[in-house]
Amino acid sequence: MQFLNGITLLLVYQLVGEITVRLMNVPIPGPVLGMVMLFLTLMIRGRAPASVDQASSALLSHLSLLFVPAGVGMMAHFGRIADEWLPITLSLLLSTIVTMVATAFIMQLTSRWFAGAEPDGEQSDD
Template sequence: MSPNFLNGITLLLVYQLVGEVIARLMSLPVPGPVIGMVLLFLTLLLRNGLEQVVEPAASALLSHLSLLFVPAGVGVMVHFGRIGDQWLPISAALLFGTLITLAVTALVMLGVQRLMGKGRSDNA
C-alpha cells in the first residue's frame, strides 16, 4: 500500500469518526457517516489540494463498490420474515419516496436552470 492511499483512507475514516461523534453527542437523526461526508465536502471546497490526498483511497474504494452491498444483502436476508410481514408499508414507502425524490429533483433542476439563465427558450 502506498503512503498516499494510507493518508487518504485515514482522512476518510477520521471524517467518518467525527461525523459519528457529532451525531451521537447531539442525538441527531442523521447517520454519522453522512455528517462526516458533508464535513469532508465543505473541507474540500475550502482547502485546495486536499483532493489529491483523498483521491487514491476514494478510487480504490469505488473500484470495489459492489462488495459494499454484501452487508446490505445479508441484512435483507436476516430480516426476510419481517419484510414479508410488512411488505405493504415497505412497498408504499419505496413507491412514494421514489416519486417524491423524482419531483424534488425535477424542481431543483428547474430552479438551477433558472438561476443559471438557461431556463429561457432559444426562440425568445
C-alpha cells in the same frame, strides 16, 4: 503508503465528526458531519491530496461490496418482508414518486435560476 495515508485521513474526519456529534448532541450522523468537514476542507484547499484521491478511488472501485450486508439483511428478514409486502411496496412507490416530482421541480427552478436573462436582455417565452 499513499493509500494508507489517505484512508487514515478519511477515518480521522469520520472520527472527528462522530466526536463532534456526541459532544454537541447534534442530530446528524457523525460520518455525515465528518464528510461535510472533509468537503469544506477540500473546497478551501482547492484540490484533493493525492493520498485522498487514491484512497477514495480504491474505495469507490469496491462500492458494490457495501451492498452485501443489505442483501444478507433482506434474506435474514425475508419472512417479515413477505408478511408486510403491501406497506413496503406502497412506501417504495410513494417515495419514488415524491422524489421524482421534487427532482423535477428543483431542476426547473435551478434551470431558470442559471438561465437568467437572455444575452440581449430579453426574456425567453418558454
